Amino acid sequence: MVEVKFYATLRELIDGNKSVSVEGAVTVSGLLENLIERYPNLQGGIFDEDGNIRSFVAVMVNGRDIRHLEGIDTALQGGDTLDIFPPVAGGSQSESMATSVSIRGLPEWLIREYFVELGGAVPDKTQPLNQIVSDRWSVTWSQQKVKIKGSSGMGLTQFDIVIEGTHESPQQIMELFMKKAQRGGG
Amino acid sequence: MKLGGYANRVARVDLSSGEIAYEEINEEDARLYIGARGLGVKYLFDNGPTVESDSPDNMLAFMNGPLTGSQATMSGRLAVVTKSPLTQTITDSHIGGWSAARLRWSGFDGLLFVGKSDKPVYAYVEDGTVELRPADDLWGEGVHSTVEKLRDRYGSPLSVMTIGQAGENGVRFASIINEDDRAAGRGGTGAVAGFKNLKAVVIKAEEAMPRPQDREKWRTAHQRALKTILDSEVLAPRTGGLSIYGTNVLMNPVNALGGVGVRNSQETQYDAAEKISGETVRETLLSSDPTCHACPVACKIEVEIKDGPYAGLKMESLEYEPAWALGANCDNDDPRVIAKLIDQCNDYGMDAIELGNVISMYMEATQREYVTGAGLGWGDTEGMVETAEQIALRSGIGDQLAEGTTRGADKFGHPEIAMAVKGQAVPAYDPRALKGEALGYATSNRGACHLRGYTPASEVLGIPVKTDPLAWEGKGELLKIFQDLHAFSDSLDLCKFSAFSEGAEEYAAQYEALVGQPITADEVMTVGERVYNLERHYNNLCGFDGSDDSLPERYLTETGSGPASESVVELDEMKAEYYAARGWEDGVVPNSKLRALEIIS
Known part of the structure; x- marks a missing residue:
C-alpha cells in the first residue's frame, strides 16, 4: 500500500x-x-x-x-x-521532507546567491548550475518560459524550485528563501 | 545627526509670516521612519492629524529619502505628503524626473510648508537656502508656460514643481507637476498648494550626489541592485516589457483577466483594449522614451500626434493608468484623445485617474438620466476634452465635478455611481478580477490606490510567485507584505519599479552602505510596517475605522465580464484575514501594536 x-x-x-x-x-x-x-x-x-x-x-x-x-x-x-x-507558491506547510515553489522575476544567479547565503556550499565548476547543496538540505530547480496571458510584449522565466531536507525542515529554508525573494512592483 | 547620506537639513517655511527656519533631522525619527514617505508622515503626524485639509494649519511636505539623488538606481524620487482635501486622510504622492535629486543636491532633505500666503508666491531653492518670491505673473498660468517662464528666468540646471489652474481653483484632485509632465498625481496635493497660494517650488542645483558612508559596501550593494534591474525580464533596458512599452504593456494582460473596467465599471473587459494598448501606442505614436535621474529603464512614453484634431501635440507620458481611466473606462478607444487628455492634466495640473473616473461617473449619470441638460455620452471625445477644461476652471458642470468622483456623484443624488474609496477614485485594476487589489483599494490609507500594495505583480505577472487573481484566500497576508515592502522603498525613496527586481535584502544593503547604519531585511519589513501603521493611526485619530475600509457596492453585488463574469468581491472575508495579519481591531491600530512598533512609548 x-x-x-x-x-x-x-x-x-x-x-x-x-x-x-x-x-x-x-x-x-x-x-x-x-x-x-x-x-x-x-x-x-x-x-x-x-x-x-x-x-x-x-x-x-x-x-x-x-x-x-x-x-x-x-x-x-x-x-x-x-x-x-499543486501549482501554488510559498511552499507547503506539510511535515514532508521536500517542498517546492515556483518563482518569477529573479535571475538565476541571484537564486544561487540566496541559497549560498542560506548556508549552501559555493558550487564548484563540476556541479550543475541548477543545484545548491548544504550538509542539511539540497535545492534544485528547473526553468521554463511562461507567457503572460494576453500579452504579446512580455514573457517571464519561471524557476520551479524543490528543496529537500535531511536534518532540517526544508520548509524553514523555504521560508527564509522566500523572505529574500519577496518582490513587489507598481 | 550622525547618520550619513542625509543632507540633515529641512526648511520649515511659514507662508503666513514669510519666516523660514532651517532644522536638522531628528536622528531617532530618521532611524524609525527613514525619510520621504515615512519621515514625511511623521512630520504631518507631529503637526496634528486633526487639522483641516483646507486650513493654513495643514502642512505640505516635500520629502526626500536618504537615497534620493544618490548613485542608487531609480533614486530620483520624492514624496509630497499632506492631509488630502479629497479623502481627509494622510496622503503621499511621489514624483520622478530630476526635482527630487536637485532638491537633495541643493542641500535639503525636505521642505515643510505651513500657513497661507496672502499673495501668490513661489519658493526658490538654491545652495541650502529657500526664498519666497512673488508669483503674481505666474498665477493663472498653466504648468507648461509656468515652467517655460521660470526656465527663461533662471536658466539651467533647473527643476520646477508647480501647480496649474486646477490647483489654483481648488480642484480637489489637483496635482503638483514636475518638469512639465511628471505628476505627484493623487490625493489633491496641488489643491493644498493652491490654497496656500504657493504656485511652485523652483530648484537650481548642479549634480552633487551624497557620498556613501562605506564605499566598499556601497559598491557591492549598488552593483547587485543594478544587476538585478539589468537582468530583469520586466525592467531590463530595451528588452524588458516596461522599458519597451511603458506601464501600458499591462493593458492587454489585465484585459485578458477581465480586469479592465469599462463604462464606469459596468463591465470589466474592453473589446478595444488592443487599440489603446502599449503595443499599439509604440507602433503608431511613440516619439521618444525619456527617463528620470539614475534610471536605465526609461519607462516614459513620449508621443507625437500626427493626425486628427490634436495633430502636432507632443506630450509624455502615455501610461496604463490614464489609458484605462480616460480610455476604456469612458469607452474612448482613441489613444490620440487619451494623449490630449493626459496633456490637459499635465498643463492644468490634475490627477488623470480621478479625472477619468469623475468623467465616467458623469457619463453614467447621463446614461441613467440623472443629469439635467445634455450631459456627456460614452465615448464623446470632444465632450471629454471640453469637460476636462471646465473642471480645471470650475466653470459650468466642471464646478461640481471638480469636487471629485464621490462628492460629484453625491450632488447628482446617486452616490452608488462613484467608483471610489474614502473619496478617492479607483485605479485600473477591476477589483472583481484581482482580489488582492480589491483588498488593497479598500484598506489603502490614502483612498483607493494600486500603489500601496501592488498585488498585480503576483496576480498578473507571478512575481515573485503566481497567485490566482480570482481567489481571495491568502490575499490578506500577501497584501500586508506588499504594503510594508513598498512603505520602505517609498521612504528611501526609490521608484516602485525597483521592487520588481529588488527585495528587502537589496534595500537593506544600499541603506546600510549609504547611511552607515546597520539594518537587516527583517528590520526593513518592520520599518515598512511601522510607516503603514503610523499612517493608519493618523487616520484613526481623524475618525476613520473599519467601516471606511469599503468598496463601491457595484464590486460587491454586480459580477464582471470574461474570466470575472462569476465574480464579486468577498470583502468581509478578506478584511477579516487582513486585520488578523495586521493585528488591527476593526481597522484600528490598538495601542499595544503602536507600542510594539515604537510609534508610541
Missing part, C-alpha cells in the same frame, strides 16, 4: 481529504491512473491538456521529485509515501 498526501487546493479535488491510500500500484503512472478513476477532478489538477504532468505540479516519491527520478515511470513499493503539490 502506498500513501499519497495532497496539499492546498488539490485537497478540494479529493473531497477535502488530506491523503489517500492506494493498493497495488507499481509505478507513479499506474498510481495516478488509479487515483483519477476514483477522483476524476484530479485529471485537470495534475495533467495538462496534452496529458503531461502540469509544469508547476510537483510529485514527490519519498521526498524526491519524480523529475529527478524516472518521471511517471518511477517504480513504487509498498510503504512508499507520495506528496503531490
Whole structure:
C-alpha cells in the first residue's frame, strides 16, 4: 500500500481529504491512473491538456521529485509515501521532507546567491548550475518560459524550485528563501 | 545627526509670516521612519492629524529619502505628503524626473510648508537656502508656460514643481507637476498648494550626489541592485516589457483577466483594449522614451500626434493608468484623445485617474438620466476634452465635478455611481478580477490606490510567485507584505519599479552602505510596517475605522465580464484575514501594536 498526501487546493479535488491510500500500484503512472478513476477532478489538477504532468505540479516519491527520478515511470513499493503539490507558491506547510515553489522575476544567479547565503556550499565548476547543496538540505530547480496571458510584449522565466531536507525542515529554508525573494512592483 | 547620506537639513517655511527656519533631522525619527514617505508622515503626524485639509494649519511636505539623488538606481524620487482635501486622510504622492535629486543636491532633505500666503508666491531653492518670491505673473498660468517662464528666468540646471489652474481653483484632485509632465498625481496635493497660494517650488542645483558612508559596501550593494534591474525580464533596458512599452504593456494582460473596467465599471473587459494598448501606442505614436535621474529603464512614453484634431501635440507620458481611466473606462478607444487628455492634466495640473473616473461617473449619470441638460455620452471625445477644461476652471458642470468622483456623484443624488474609496477614485485594476487589489483599494490609507500594495505583480505577472487573481484566500497576508515592502522603498525613496527586481535584502544593503547604519531585511519589513501603521493611526485619530475600509457596492453585488463574469468581491472575508495579519481591531491600530512598533512609548 502506498500513501499519497495532497496539499492546498488539490485537497478540494479529493473531497477535502488530506491523503489517500492506494493498493497495488507499481509505478507513479499506474498510481495516478488509479487515483483519477476514483477522483476524476484530479485529471485537470495534475495533467495538462496534452496529458503531461502540469509544469508547476510537483510529485514527490519519498521526498524526491519524480523529475529527478524516472518521471511517471518511477517504480513504487509498498510503504512508499507520495506528496503531490499543486501549482501554488510559498511552499507547503506539510511535515514532508521536500517542498517546492515556483518563482518569477529573479535571475538565476541571484537564486544561487540566496541559497549560498542560506548556508549552501559555493558550487564548484563540476556541479550543475541548477543545484545548491548544504550538509542539511539540497535545492534544485528547473526553468521554463511562461507567457503572460494576453500579452504579446512580455514573457517571464519561471524557476520551479524543490528543496529537500535531511536534518532540517526544508520548509524553514523555504521560508527564509522566500523572505529574500519577496518582490513587489507598481 | 550622525547618520550619513542625509543632507540633515529641512526648511520649515511659514507662508503666513514669510519666516523660514532651517532644522536638522531628528536622528531617532530618521532611524524609525527613514525619510520621504515615512519621515514625511511623521512630520504631518507631529503637526496634528486633526487639522483641516483646507486650513493654513495643514502642512505640505516635500520629502526626500536618504537615497534620493544618490548613485542608487531609480533614486530620483520624492514624496509630497499632506492631509488630502479629497479623502481627509494622510496622503503621499511621489514624483520622478530630476526635482527630487536637485532638491537633495541643493542641500535639503525636505521642505515643510505651513500657513497661507496672502499673495501668490513661489519658493526658490538654491545652495541650502529657500526664498519666497512673488508669483503674481505666474498665477493663472498653466504648468507648461509656468515652467517655460521660470526656465527663461533662471536658466539651467533647473527643476520646477508647480501647480496649474486646477490647483489654483481648488480642484480637489489637483496635482503638483514636475518638469512639465511628471505628476505627484493623487490625493489633491496641488489643491493644498493652491490654497496656500504657493504656485511652485523652483530648484537650481548642479549634480552633487551624497557620498556613501562605506564605499566598499556601497559598491557591492549598488552593483547587485543594478544587476538585478539589468537582468530583469520586466525592467531590463530595451528588452524588458516596461522599458519597451511603458506601464501600458499591462493593458492587454489585465484585459485578458477581465480586469479592465469599462463604462464606469459596468463591465470589466474592453473589446478595444488592443487599440489603446502599449503595443499599439509604440507602433503608431511613440516619439521618444525619456527617463528620470539614475534610471536605465526609461519607462516614459513620449508621443507625437500626427493626425486628427490634436495633430502636432507632443506630450509624455502615455501610461496604463490614464489609458484605462480616460480610455476604456469612458469607452474612448482613441489613444490620440487619451494623449490630449493626459496633456490637459499635465498643463492644468490634475490627477488623470480621478479625472477619468469623475468623467465616467458623469457619463453614467447621463446614461441613467440623472443629469439635467445634455450631459456627456460614452465615448464623446470632444465632450471629454471640453469637460476636462471646465473642471480645471470650475466653470459650468466642471464646478461640481471638480469636487471629485464621490462628492460629484453625491450632488447628482446617486452616490452608488462613484467608483471610489474614502473619496478617492479607483485605479485600473477591476477589483472583481484581482482580489488582492480589491483588498488593497479598500484598506489603502490614502483612498483607493494600486500603489500601496501592488498585488498585480503576483496576480498578473507571478512575481515573485503566481497567485490566482480570482481567489481571495491568502490575499490578506500577501497584501500586508506588499504594503510594508513598498512603505520602505517609498521612504528611501526609490521608484516602485525597483521592487520588481529588488527585495528587502537589496534595500537593506544600499541603506546600510549609504547611511552607515546597520539594518537587516527583517528590520526593513518592520520599518515598512511601522510607516503603514503610523499612517493608519493618523487616520484613526481623524475618525476613520473599519467601516471606511469599503468598496463601491457595484464590486460587491454586480459580477464582471470574461474570466470575472462569476465574480464579486468577498470583502468581509478578506478584511477579516487582513486585520488578523495586521493585528488591527476593526481597522484600528490598538495601542499595544503602536507600542510594539515604537510609534508610541
